[in-house]
Amino acid sequence: MNIQSKKGLVLIAIGAVIALPIIGFSIGWVLKLLFPFILVGLGVVGWRNGNRIFGGLLIGFGGLMVLGKFHTLIMLIIAIALVAYGVSLVKGRRS
Template structure:
């Protein structure tokens, strides 16, 4: 893809997002979910291309951006583990 094609594709995407925003459809939550993964990916590419300082900074920033988004999932996993632990304590209890 040459420079003019890339610029054209970028303009189409930006224009499409503007039209969706005008229609009341917001994709901000998708962008906010993808941005940490994009930063982590760019950091990995930077580390592989011998730009280690910038690469590790991008990886750390992306990881910190991702933490609040996965906090609900981690809480769910902890809750399931606590429930299973409690059930296992009931099943180990001997009945006389």
């Protein structure tokens, strides 16, 4: 695929994303959910290509955004882990 075809596909995708809300189909919530992961992915690519400062910044910002989006789920996982660890300690002391 040559460079003109790639540019054309990118322009088609951008135009589709702009036009979808106008016709009543919104994918904004999907983009809001995926954006932190896209940042982390771009940061990893930058890190692997030798640009460690830019890659690290993108990974850091994307990671903070992921924490912001999924803080409830992360806290639930931590709570379940603490309860499971507490139960294992209580069972271990009874034996």
